[in-house]
Each structure stands twice: as structure tokens, then as C-alpha cells.
Amino acid sequence: MPDAAAGPSDGSGTATRSASAPPPSERATRRRLTVEIWIVLGLSLGQSAVYAVVALVAKLTAGKPLASQTATLNPSVSPRPYLDLTYQLLGIGFALVPVALALYLLSANGRSAFRRIGLDVTRPWRDLGIGVGLAALIGIPGLGLYALARAIGISVQVQASALNAAWWTVPVLILAAVQNALLEEVVVVGYLMERLRELRWSAPAVVVTSALLRGSYHLYQGFGAFLGNAVMGLVFAEYYRRKRRVMPLVVAHSIMDMVVFIGYALIPAHIREALHLS
Template sequence: MVNGLRAWLVPERDQVVVDDARERRAIVTELVIVFTVTLGMSGLRSLLSLIDSLLQPAPLSDQKVALNVPQATATLIDFLKQLLSAVQLVAWGALAVYLLWRAGYRLSQVGLRFFRSDVVRAVGLAALIGIPGLGLYLAAYALGFNLTVLPTTLNDTWWRPIALVASAFGNAWAEETLVVAYFITRLRQLGLRENKSLVYAAVLRGSYHLYQGFGGFVGNFVMGLVFGRIWQRTNRLWPLVIAHTLLDVVAFVGYAFLHNVSWLPK
């Protein structure tokens, strides 16, 4: 049992470390460019948003931040812009997968081989993360460490559920491919140990949720540790993508219909 726990906490993995100095510089440069364009820049903006919120006279819990907001006054244009935002997220994840493929990795090597059991695993994983995650958010909000998070402020239109599901999948696909499969794989090539790569990936995941407050960072940091370790141990990415999608669908669509529930922060 002790050896099994140690294997989980300190996984060993055969990997090809890039020794050529020029190739290593190319990997580092690629990482900087990719995350400047995608989630790394989101992390910096999120940090600035948190600092701005802390500088406001009102406490964090009295401030609000919305995740899915209207992007146009004309309803059809708003719908199309919502879909384009989701497409952009899917493209970010596709870029990560493409770069790994160009580097010689097969899709199955980074976990993108689908098994029917992935759906069952995903449902269990979503419950494992979602229920404690909601409790953490409510606790952080009550303690004044978090802003009031409004999952959506979209108008009640026929297309709202479609846009929210598209947003959920886009976020899940982008984050899991970029922060787990791509980032950790590249760190392996640079010779970083699994635990250190895992922590770096979790910090990155938490960073672009800082705009929600300290609870948003901590909750997503923990989620990053769990998701990243599962991928390191199983090399299966689809359970993470599906679980993340389910979490966001419940948060986005559920809030749209249940936002008047008395115990939810408003």
C-alpha cells in the first residue's frame, strides 16, 4: 500500500529528454509564444483584475464578475459572437495538439484516444471535483476572499443553452489540451520531474482564474493537481475534457435556470 501511494505521489515515466541546446531553446520559445497568445496572457490579465478588485473600496464579496456575457445588442449577432468565442478556444487547444503532432507525438501518446469507459470516469471525476469545488467557492465567498461569480448574464433566448454548452466545451478542451497534455509534455522534454511539472501546470491553471478571487485560484490549483496527476498516471485526456465540460455545463446552464435560488450568491 505504501509503495502504491508513493507511485501515485512520485510517478516514474520513461521520457525522452531533449539535450540539444538549440532544440531546448526552441521548446522554451514555443512555450512562451503559445502561452502569450493563450492562457498565459489570460493569467496576467487575471492577476491585474484581482489587484484592481483589491484596490476597490468594496470588499471582494460585494463585487461581481460574470463569465458569459452578452457581446452584441442584436440577438443573432450576439449568438454568432458567442459561438466564435468557443471556436477560438477550440482552436487554442487544436494548436497545442498540432504542435505536439509536429514534434513527433501521436495523438494516443498525449491521451487523445477515446475509450467508452472515459465517459463513466468523467462523470465520477466531475462529481469528485464539482461538489467540493462548490463548497470551496461558497466558503471563500463567505470569508470575503472571492468575488461573486455570475456564470452567465446572457438573456433568456432560445440559443442560450447552445452558447453555454459550446462555451463549456471550448473552455474544457482548451485548458486540458494546453495546460495538461501540451504543457506537461513539453516540460518533460526539458527534463523536469513529474511532480514539479504537475505543480507548475496547477499554478498556471489557477493563475487565469485569479479574477474570481483567491478562492478561484485555490480551487483551480487543486483541480489542476488532480487532473494533471490523473493524466500522468493514465495518459488519458478525454476523461478530463469530458469532466471539465460537465462541470462547466452544470455551472453555466444550471445557473441560468437556478440563479434565483436563495442560497446562491447574487
């Protein structure tokens, strides 16, 4: 009885094996990676960047100064508290799907995407310390830049949280801050920079591209937000280029957003007025 594993016969009794498919060419691999990047960004922050540009154009053509307009973060979507909570949690959960997709794509060939981009807890105290330092380095000057942008009229007034008061408001704002941090740092830093490196982009081009993308999806807040977030993007991208760890960036971003979302309401009104925050 012929060996089934040997493959089909060629008619002369000699078994032949089908030739294995040739490996894809470098050009095909690069094209596939490029398409993959566009798909991931189109499902996540690239889409947000397009909407932000349209929103900025709408504000600039609204017939009133940019400084007199408002951008609201974390709005309530229902006057019914538990329905609003449901919507908030669903929004946070679905916003993390692109993060899961990016990690899945980076884990090809059995590689751990978490270890690859440093999204792990192998150095918790070091990552926490670096994250706090980065948050202070970026957050404190960022507040001054926002106040300056408001004063010269190139930024809208940002209402950091418009959630209705409920027992779950603060926990949801904390979850929203962590969700923002994971989405931005995993997709815009970890995923995008790894893929651009595979496409053999130069280091400066990779860092600048990541930073410009970060700034672009904040354009709905005005030109000041674009500039501030682009600078933040340069710092974060350069840190990742040198250390290949996303976790400190997630910590820093989470801290900054928590301070903005939760701490905003705790700032006395006269201070907010002095800083052009309200």
C-alpha cells in the same frame, strides 16, 4: 553525361556531396522548446493569467470589499440576438485556435497528437465514467469551497451566465463549456506537461506548474477560485501523469462547466442566497 544526383564536382572529376546539417544540440533543443511554450501560453492561457492578475489587483484597489464585487462569465455582447449569436460562435471558434496549435506542435515527426495525449474515442464508456467521477469529486467540494470563500470575503460573486434569453442560449453555453474544457485540458495538461517532460522537469514540478497555471488564470474571481482551481489542477495533472489520457479530463471539465453555466439559473433563489451564490 554526369549524374546530377551525385552532386557538384570538386575540380578533379570527383563528385562530392554536401554534408548534411548536424543535428541540433540538446541545449538548442531545450531553448527552442522553452520559447515554443512561452509562445503557446502567450497566445492562450498564459495571457489569461496575466490579465487575471491585473484584474485581481484592480479589484483589490477599487475601494470596496472583494466580496461585494462581481465577475461575469459568458456575457452578451450585442442586444441584437443573431448578432450576439454570431459573436458568441466566433469567440468560441477562435478560442480553439491555440488548441489546434498545441496539437499541431505535438504531432511533429508524423506522430498523432491525439493518440499521444489520449484525446481520442478509443475508450468512450470508460472515459465517460471516469469523467463523471472526476466531475463529482471536484465539483461538489468546489461548490462548498466557493460558498466558504464568499462567506469569508476572499471571492467575488460569479455570475455564471449573462447571455440574453434566446433559442440558442443553452446550445451556446454547452459549446462554451466544451471549448473551455478543450482549451484548458489540452494546453495546460496535455501540451504543457508533455513539453515539460521533454525538458526533463521532475514529475512533481510538472504537476505543480500545471496546477498553478490553472489557478492563476482564475484569479480574477478571487483567491478562493485560485485555490479551488489549483487543487483541481493537481488532481487532473496527476491523473494525466499516471494515465496519459486527456479525454476523461475534457469530459469532467465539460460536465462541471455545463452544470455551472446552465444549472445555475435553475437553483432556487433562497438556496443560492444560503450558499452565498447571489
